Amino acid sequence: MVKVLVKKLSPEVQLPTYKTSGASGMDLMACLKSTIKIEPKSSCLIPTGLSIAFSEDYEVQIRPRSGLAAKNNISVLNTPGTIDSDYRGEIKVIIYNHGNDHFLINNGDRIAQMVLLPIVKMELEETSDLPKSIRGEGGFGSTGK
Secondary structure, eight states: OOOOEEEESSTTOOOOOOSSTTOSSEEEEOOOSSOEEEOTTEEEEEEOSEEEEOOTTEEEEEEOOHHHHHHHOEEESSSSEEEOTTOOSOOEEEEEEOSSSOEEEOTTOEEEEEEEEEOOOOOOOOOSOOOOOSSTTOOTTTTOO
């Protein structure tokens, strides 16, 4: 396991945990003073009351919860959201309501999940020619359905 430092920005915030031994992500919960209503086809920035610190060899991705998506048409807008290793601010999640009804988020509701992933840095080397490939310059939909 990789150690991630976590700072509670409010004393009542619960720390995320893995819900099962096979879970890849930890659920993030809303940290709210009052309920937030997200209208259909709109989004809202939801605070979690947490800040984190971890090694520069990693990133944390913020992803939707499948249950919210399947049952309520609720998702994370910038999926996956990335938390860089040098960010120390509060984790906030952009929640989007794809549905036709308003959706209420209450304090403590599980709104997203966070996954720690290794990062491989790249070094760019400029060239005037790229190696040929089977696909070539074929873009969107060029490989079929």
